[in-house]
Amino acid sequence: MQELWLLKQQWDEELPPSYALQWQKYRSELELVHECSLPRAVVPVHASADRVELYGFADASCRAYGAAIYVRVIDKHGGISANLLAAKSKVAPVRVVSLPRLELEGARLLAQLMEKIKRCAPESLSKVGYFTDSTIVLSWIASHASRWTTFVANRVAIIQELSNAQEWYKIESKQNPADIVCRGLYTSQLKASSLWWQGPEFLQLPDEQRTLGEWQGPEGLPEQRNNKFSLLACPKIIIDDILGGSKYAKDFLKLTRVFGFIYRWRQIAQKIDSTRAKELTALELKGGLNYVVFNLQALGFYTEIEKLRNGKIISSSKIQALNPFLDQSEGIEIIRVGGRLSRANVPFDTKHPMLLPNNHIVVKSLFEYTHRSNMHVGAQALCAFVRQRFWVINARKLARSTAECSKE
Template sequence: MAPVLIVAKIILQDLWLSKVGWDEVLSLELTERWQSFRSSLSKLEQISIPRWVGTKEANVSFISLHGFCDASERAYAAAVYLRVAGEGEDGYVSLLAAKTKIAPLKLVSVPRLELCAAVLLTRFLVKIVEGLQFVSVPVFCWTDSAVSLAWIRGHPSRWKTFVAHRVAEIQTSLPGAQWSYVNTKLNPTDAATRGISPDELMDSSLWWSGPPWLAGREEGWSCGKPESSGAEDSEMRMAVNHSATSLHHSGDVLQRFSSYLRLLNVMPLCLRWLHNFRDKSHKRSGFVSPEERAQALTAVIRSTQSTAFRDELAALTSGKSLKRSSPLLPLRPFCDADGLLRVGGRLRNAVLDYDEKHPIIIPKDHHFTVLLVRHAHAVTLHGGLQATAAYLAQRYWIIRSRVVVKR
C-alpha cells in the first residue's frame, strides 16, 4: 500500500510545517486533501494480493531478488521483487515488500535523496535476505539516478562525507549486489515517491510485477545507459595539490628551517657567500664568528618585519604617522640603526638593557616566530607559558605573545 500511504505521510509533514495546533481548524487546502485521501481508503478493500510466490514449484531453477529505489523532493522509496524462473523459461515476478520515507525538512538535493533511497533499499534487502535465508540468491539493484549510480560505483574516498558514508554502507552491506540503471518510466518506485490513488494502484501492473522486461530472460534486462550530467563531481572530495614555486622573498626561505639553531647555523654561511661574491678582496673564511651570527639574525628579523609590517615600515621611514588600524600603534614603534622595528615609549629612561627597554617587534603569524618560541621553550627546559614568555620578553615583543606561546 506504500504508493497510497505516502500521501498521508506527506499530509502529516505539511501539518507540521503549517504549525497547526491540536485544537485548531485546518486550512481549506489541507482539509480537502485529507478528506480526499480518507474517502479513497475504502477502495483498498478491493485489492487482493497473492501470497504464493512460487519458490517451491518443481520446475523452478532460478531465484533472484530485485530492488528498485527512487526519490522526489518530498519522499523516497524502495521496493523488492522476487523473480522465479524455470530452465529456459520466462520468470514469474512478485512484489515482496516496499518501504517509503518522507524527505527531511532540511533542504537536501534530489541526488542526495536518491542516494538515501539506495541506502534504504540496501538495508531493506539485508533484512529480507536474512529473513528468507536467501544468502546464495543473486541480488540486483536498480535506480533511475545516474548521479547516485556513479557515486555507488566509485570508491567512498572520492566523495565528500555525506556521500562517502552512505556509499561505504551500500558497498559493505551488500558487496555482491549488482547495481544498474533503469529508466524512470519503468521504475515502479516512482509511484511511491509522489503518491497515487487506490484506483491507480489497482491498475498499476508496474507496481505489482515490476517492469515488463523483468519477467523475461536476463539477456533482455538491459535498460540503456544513464546519461551523465557531471553532477556527481559536485560531491568529489577536494584534492590538495602542492606545487613548487620560485622563492621571491626570504620568508619562503625560512620555511625550509625546522629549528632556530639550524637557522642561525646556515644563514651566516649564506650571507658569507654573498659577501665574498660582492667583495672578493676581503673574503671571509674559517669558523662562523659571533658577529656573523648577529648579522644573520638581524637580517632574518628585518626580512620578517618587512613581510609582516610593510605599511608600518614605509610610514616610519618616510616620517609619516601610523594608521589608526595598525596593531603597532599602541607600541609607539621606531626604527633603530639596523632598520629593525622596536617598541618605543617611556621605558627609554629606565635603568634597563637596551633590548629590554626597546624590545624588537615580532609578528604573531610567521614561521620565524614559531622557531623563536620553540627555541625559547627548549632553553627554559620546557618551563611552561610564563617562563617561556618571560624569557622572550627580555629581547622581543611578540604581538599577542601569550596566545602565540600557548599555541
C-alpha cells in the same frame, strides 16, 4: 493525514468536501484488499532453483518515497519467475525538499532494505541490481561522497557502504514499480498490476535478451560542494637556519665568538679593517652578536621585517604592541623595541632591546648562559638581566623553565 495536519484540522471537525470525497474513495477501496493474493513461496517449489537474483527499485514524488525488491529465480530447465519480495515507503517531510533529494532518500531506503534481505538470502545469491529513474542520483552515487554537500554526502556514503556503484542502473519511469509506492494506486488497480506483483517485463526475459539500463550523467549537477581553497603565499627566506645546525647552538658565548670572526673576515674583505689580532675586539664581538640576532630575527620575524622595510603598518602580529622599528646604525638591520624610554639616561640597548623569538635553541642557550653568568638567579631576576639587551617573546615562561631546570 499529513495534509489534514497542515490544515490544522481538529479531530472532531468535519472534513472539507474535497478531503471527504478522498476518504470515502479510500474506504471503499479497502474492502477490495482481500481480493489481492500472492504466492506464499517466493521461490517456486515445483522446480529446483539454479540461480537466485535480487533486483531493487527506488523512486520518489513530492508526497512520498519508497523502494520495492523483487526476486528473480532461474531453474535448471531455464524457467524464469519474478515475484515481489519486499517493499517499503515513507512519507515525504513537511518542509519543502527538492525532488532529487527525495529520489536520493528513496535510493538510501532501497540500499538499507536490500542489505536486510541479503542477510536472510541464500549464500548462492548470484546477482544484485539497483534501479532508479534519476540520472542525478546515479551521478551522485557514482562519485565520491566528498564532492557533494552535507545532506547528499551523508546519504551517498551510506549507499556506497551498502552497495557497489557498478550495481546501480537507469530505468524508465513507466517501468519502475517503485513509482507505485510513492504515488499510490487504488486497490482495484493494484490487484491487476503485473508491474507491481512481478516487476518490469525484462525480469522475465533470458539474460541474452535483456540489457540493463545505461545512462549518461547530466551536466551541471546540483548539490556540488563549493570547495574554497586558501592559497598562502609565504615569502622565501633567503637565510637558512645556520644557527640551529651549528655545533655551538647550545653554547651562546662560543656561537657569538664564531660570528665575531665572521664579522672580522667581512671587515677585512671589504677593506674596512685589516687587523690581524688573535683576540676579538669588543667591536667584533658586538658585530658577531648582531649577526646572531639578525639570523634569529630573519627566521622568526621575516614578514614583519619586510613590512618595516616598506614602511607598512604591522597589524595582527604578536609584536605589534611593542612599536618595533628597524635599526641600521651598525650596517645590519636589527628589529628593536620602541617605547617611552628614548630620553632615559640608560644605555641604548636597554632603551631599545633587540627583539628575539622564543622558539629557537639559540635563544634558550642565551637564557642558560645568562643564568650561569649571574650565579643561577631566580626566574624574575633572570628575565630582568636578559631584558637589559634583548626582548624575548614570552620571556618569563622561558626564564621559569630555565630556572627550574637548574634546580633539578
